Amino acid sequence: MAATPIQLDEHGRLRHFLTIENLPRELLVEILDHAERFTVVGDRAVKKVPLLRGRTVVNLFFEPSTRTRTTFELAAKRLSADVMNLNIEASATRKGESLSDTLRTLEAMDTDMFVVRHQDSGAPEFIARQVAPGVSVINAGDGRHAHPTQAMLDVFTIRRHKPAFEDLRVAIVGDITHSRVARSEIHALKILGVPDIRVVGPKTLLPTAIESLGVGVFHDLDEGIAGVDVVIMLRLQQERMQSALLPSGHEYFHTYGLTPARLKRAARDAIVMHPGPINRGVEIDSAVADGHQSVILQQVTHGIAVRMAVMSMVLGSHAQAA
Amino acid sequence: MPKTTDDLDVEALIATMAERLAQRIAARELADPALVGIRTGGVWIAERLRRLLDLDAPLGELDIAFYRDDFSRIGMHPTVAPSTLPFEVEDRNLVLVDDILYTGRTIRAAMNEIFDYGRPRTITLAVLIDRSGRELPIDANVYGTRLRLGADDHVKLLGPDPLRLEFCARRS
Numbered sequence A: 001m002a003a004t005p006i007q008l009d010e011h012g013r014l015r016h017f018l019t020i021e022n023l024p025r026e027l028l029v030e031i032l033d034h035a036e037r038f039t040v041v042g043d044r045a046v047k048k049v050p051l052l053r054g055r056t057v058v059n060l061f062f063e064p065s066t067r068t069r070t071t072f073e074l075a076a077k078r079l080s081a082d083v084m085n086l087n088i089e090a091s092a093t094r095k096g097e098s099l100s101d102t103l104r105t106l107e108a109m110d111t112d113m114f115v116v117r118h119q120d121s122g123a124p125e126f127i128a129r130q131v132a133p134g135v136s137v138i139n140a141g142d143g144r145h146a147h148p149t150q151a152m153l154d155v156f157t158i159r160r161h162k163p164a165f166e167d168l169r170v171a172i173v174g175d176i177t178h179s180r181v182a183r184s185e186i187h188a189l190k191i192l193g194v195p196d197i198r199v200v201g202p203k204t205l206l207p208t209a210i211e212s213l214g215v216g217v218f219h220d221l222d223e224g225i226a227g228v229d230v231v232i233m234l235r236l237q238q239e240r241m242q243s244a245l246l247p248s249g250h251e252y253f254h255t256y257g258l259t260p261a262r263l264k265r266a267a268r269d270a271i272v273m274h275p276g277p278i279n280r281g282v283e284i285d286s287a288v289a290d291g292h293q294s295v296i297l298q299q300v301t302h303g304i305a306v307r308m309a310v311m312s313m314v315l316g317s318h319a320q321a322a
Numbered sequence B: 001m002p003k004t005t006d007d008l009d010v011e012a013l014i015a016t017m018a019e020r021l022a023q024r025i026a027a028r029e030l031a032d033p034a035l036v037g038i039r040t041g042g043v044w045i046a047e048r049l050r051r052l053l054d055l056d057a058p059l060g061e062l063d064i065a066f067y068r069d070d071f072s073r074i075g076m077h078p079t080v081a082p083s084t085l086p087f088e089v090e091d092r093n094l095v096l097v098d099d100i101l102y103t104g105r106t107i108r109a110a111m112n113e114i115f116d117y118g119r120p121r122t123i124t125l126a127v128l129i130d131r132s133g134r135e136l137p138i139d140a141n142v143y144g145t146r147l148r149l150g151a152d153d154h155v156k157l158l159g160p161d162p163l164r165l166e167f168c169a170r171r172s
Helices: A024-043 A067-080 A094-109 A124-130 A148-162 A180-191 A238-242 A251-257 A296-316 B012-027 B041-053 B105-115
Strands: A056-061 A082-087 A113-118 A136-142 A169-173 A196-200 A216-217 A230-233 A272-273 B032-039 B059-063 B093-101 B121-129 B142-147 B153-157 B166-167
Touching: A024 A067, A024 A148, A024 A180, A024 A296, A067 A113, A067 A136, A067 A148, A094 A124, A113 A124, A113 A296, A124 A136, A124 B093, A136 A148, A136 A169, A148 A180, A148 A272, A148 A296, A169 A180, A180 A196, A180 B012, A196 A272, A272 A296, B012 B041, B012 B121, B012 B142, B032 B041, B032 B105, B041 B059, B041 B093, B041 B142, B041 B153, B059 B105, B093 B105, B093 B153, B093 B166, B105 B121, B121 B153
Parallel strands: A056 A082, A056 A113, A113 A136, A169 A196, A169 A230, A196 A216, A230 A272, B032 B059, B032 B093, B093 B121, B121 B142
Antiparallel strands: B153 B166
16 A cells, blocks of 8 residues: 555644554654653553543444554553544445444544554545544554554564664564564564564465565575564464465464474574464464563553554644644 | 853852752751652752762652643653652652743642652752742742743753753743
């Protein structure tokens, strides 16, 4: 999908957050720096700041989600905003117009921000083009297109452990074709200057022409993770195994599952990440998921701070330039 | 019309603050007080006060950006380091330190933030310069000096080494 200049206002401030693609490096760093300030809020007696007091945030989820929705909800609440959760079962025939109608109804309730997850790529942008000038939209995952806050919390977690992006080797392992997380991660890592980004997976799960994004392509896991500083394991969707793309979960684990023995091929101090929820024994061994190199639970905690940063930046962009 | 700053020696003003603060701590019997500086200027002054008063408690540093009342007018403020209060706030005698006390809005924001860490026993406000122009009912307990300035006169602390004051007149 093409870049979306509607993300930025005329001063270059982030008005909507729809995709990482084509955002300037300084803006990504600004998100990470703001997130760093928000992490301390979670350590205090009162885990709340009054920044978005009186604002209304609507979590508009057309696709089921637990982790993403709850961390967005918690982020908004820690900013003192009021939050509504709407889980909408949308069928293919109820797109377009019904989406616009839903939107108008919610706007009439003076909503300040929509956090949108949708099974169709481009739905959050469609909504962003419809909303009133003072309203912001954040993409919480659309189709195979993008999941920008997940990518930002991943690079935030990486920066906390390995701040020198210019020396980093990162492997993303698994179902790249169907992964909006992988796509957004690749963009974020590229923009932040990571020189060695690899995708690892079976041919059936790697998109054709993925090299054009500037990544190395590997079909062999041992080869792909050799010497890397960061291993990002992707969740293998159950439906992929039911389709003809893969033989079985057991066989996938045998070839692409991350075990303690395999992890030894990465750098000694490599960190292991996963966007969750994890399939133990399918893409990752429990000993790795719960091991000392795993930062999977830190990713969840960081997700709150990163979402607080993005939410306050987009709503802050509507301030009258003083 | 830049004013002369020759007669305002910042280190001498901080020495005055330290003296007055020590008197107040003694008179009020404020046990084991902890200094909390407001970033950035307040932290520079608090560091010096802590040395001059030989206090045991570590220095607290506040970034009040999330508590400001101008978010809907200005948006997010540029990044500074996050707040750190490396001690128990509950039931503590705190000394809040800032460089310039002007409208009082910064102090309002700082006190709101402090209470999200716990309920202090007391808060004493110590400022380098207590200037005119208050918009909220907030007053300094300890100050280096007082200045009567117009709404277009601005004073700013530059630092950290050396600390000096910059005056300028700006039409608002």
